[in-house]
Amino acid sequence: MEARSSARRRRAVLAVAAAGILALPLAGAVPADADPGDSGRMEKLNRQIAKLDRAYGGDLAKLKDAQFGVQKAMKSADTLRKERDDAQRLVAQLAANQYMTGGGDPALTAISSDDPSGFLNTASLAQHLATNQAARVQQVQKLIDQQEKARKEAEQKIEDLQKEIDDLKKQRKRIQALVKKYKPQSPSVGMGGVTPRMLHVKQVIDAEFGPFPTIGCTRPGDPQDHGTGRACDFMESSGGSMPTATRQQNGDQVAAYAISHASSLGIKYVIWRQRIYDMRSPGWRAMENRGGITANHYDHVHISVF
Known part of the structure; x- marks a missing residue:
């Protein structure tokens, strides 16, 4: 009888702890994901780069490097967004399952059973569950912050790339005169393949x-x-x-x-x-x-x- 009463108390505390986790607020609202229009903007910028590349003597090193930076930043933001979403779903699922079933983490199955000789008392069990879940919530918040930072970095790099393209367009006459100064050459046999x-x-x-x-x-x-x-x-x-x-x-x-x-x-x-x-x-x-x-x-x- 006492053992059954102890088990009921444990399950009740687990339910309360899980409910508390569901109520844990994140430090800030989830930020907006990368603008779906960013991909379209990049496609337009890539076309401009290809056009300038042909007109300005090929392999515009600074522009190509800025283009690489944008692609890297957009990929990073997308990866962090997926990690954030996965972590949020996991926390929500675990908290909901624990609330509905009154169960704890798999590692706590033995000590939350009807066996009164469990390793932890009811109070420490609830504390462990709360601490474990709070850590997961903090992980989600960290991913949210990282993803927001990566999103803003990607947006800034897109703006910087557009500025570089506009600057090169303004210098069209000077650059084309510079390119025209050097007659194109082909790799020559016997020179190791160089021009x-x-x-x-x-x-x-x-x-x-x-x-x-x-x-x-x-x-x-x-x-x-x-x-x-x-x-x-x-x-x-x-x-x-x-x-x-x-x-x-x-x-x-x-x-x-x-x-x-x-x-x-x-x-x-x-x-x-x-x-x-x-x-x-x-x-x-x-x-x-x-x-x-x-x-x-x-x-x-x-x-x-x-």
């Missing part, structure tokens, strides 16, 4: 600042300048390691030389230490994080030519 202009830049840079651990140029299948023989990577270290202070200084000198002699050498843009300098829109611009030393150009100076 005569790229070969000349490679020889000049190597003579001024070499030797380099390696110089990599053509990359079959690359959708950008490596694939057309118009780019070379001047490595300052090997194996994906960070260059020494001396080699970093050498890279700084290579980048500075390429920029200052860009007009005479026909250089289109330079990438070094996660920054891009495009002659069509002069000035260093921070590059989106690509996830590694080589991908972020910390171990090599990338030089592309017209």
Whole structure:
């Protein structure tokens, strides 16, 4: 009789605790999801980028990097939205099930049974349930905050990309005159697959600042300048390691030389230490994080030519 009474008390407390969890408020209202129109805006921006790319000598490095940043931010916001929704559904389901059945977490099945020799008393059982569920609610709130931050970042990056496109459009005459200055060249047999202009830049840079651990140029299948023989990577270290202070200084000198002699050498843009300098829109611009030393150009100076 006493055992049955104890079990009833336990189930009653569990029901009350679960009901309390259902009533736990989140710190703020769930923010709006990413505007469905963002995808449509990006499609329009992508078409503008493709048009400018053809008109301005191809491979607009700064613009392509900004485009990459938008895509990454939109993907992050979408992933966090799905995680948030999944977590919210889980908390709601668990709380509802516990309220309806008077049961606890699976881990508490044994101690909430009719056996009066359970490990926890009624008060500690309720406290455990409340603490466990409150933690889940806090996790949902954290995901809500993260998703809102990612959504705002994606929107800001879209706005920034539009501004960059508008700025390039305003400079159409200057950029087209710059592009027209350099006659298009094709990769030549016997030159390692690079264009005569790229070969000349490679020889000049190597003579001024070499030797380099390696110089990599053509990359079959690359959708950008490596694939057309118009780019070379001047490595300052090997194996994906960070260059020494001396080699970093050498890279700084290579980048500075390429920029200052860009007009005479026909250089289109330079990438070094996660920054891009495009002659069509002069000035260093921070590059989106690509996830590694080589991908972020910390171990090599990338030089592309017209």
